[in-house]
Amino acid sequence: GENVEQHPSTLSVQEGDSAVIKCTYSDSASNYFPWYKQELGKGPQLIIDIRSNVGEKKDQRIAVTLNKTAKHFSLHITETQPEDSAVYFCAAYNNDMRFGAGTRLTVKP
């Protein structure tokens, strides 16, 4: 089955800096890669996703890149703000969704 690795497990940045979270997957048939943000006491919220026929997608300060050959994808957050602090999960989908272990992002004001 699919195995998703996510790094780093914790990330601390200064407000205004960029943050990058990376994930790798094992199943080359996976074709959908969402990213979720989970704030304390809440459910995961979809923030951006990318499909296997696209290499990059951007939505304001958030962007995701996908390298199908290397089987890795990354989340990029620019101009970070304290409200970006949360746990971020990547996932890969092929018949079912497999999640990475999460990255706790802290943005210091």
Add this chain to the structure above:
Amino acid sequence: DTAVSQTPKYLVTQMGNDKSIKCEQNLGHDTMYWYKQDSKKFLKIMFSYNNKELIINETVPNRFSPKSPDKAHLNLHINSLELGDSAVYFCASGKIAGGPYEQYFGPGTRLTVT
């Protein structure tokens, strides 16, 4: 307008009891899911239901059973609760047909077994 709702939000119970968690979605999705999030925040799928048929059943003890009265509801029943069942349980919904498509999560139910 809540897309995916769960009740209760918190559930504290003793070992050996039987409990249920309810989930409802108003997104018109054809598939619903249950996930378990452990203390280390790891999210693992437990079940998914599509058109009232179970299509994924991971290595979950048979004390856990999903019940779907209709496409908008997927309830989770847990029998003979154990200490290790303590976790946060998330319901989610999504579409399969023509997919893959995004999944939307409920707010979670924190289950504590004492």
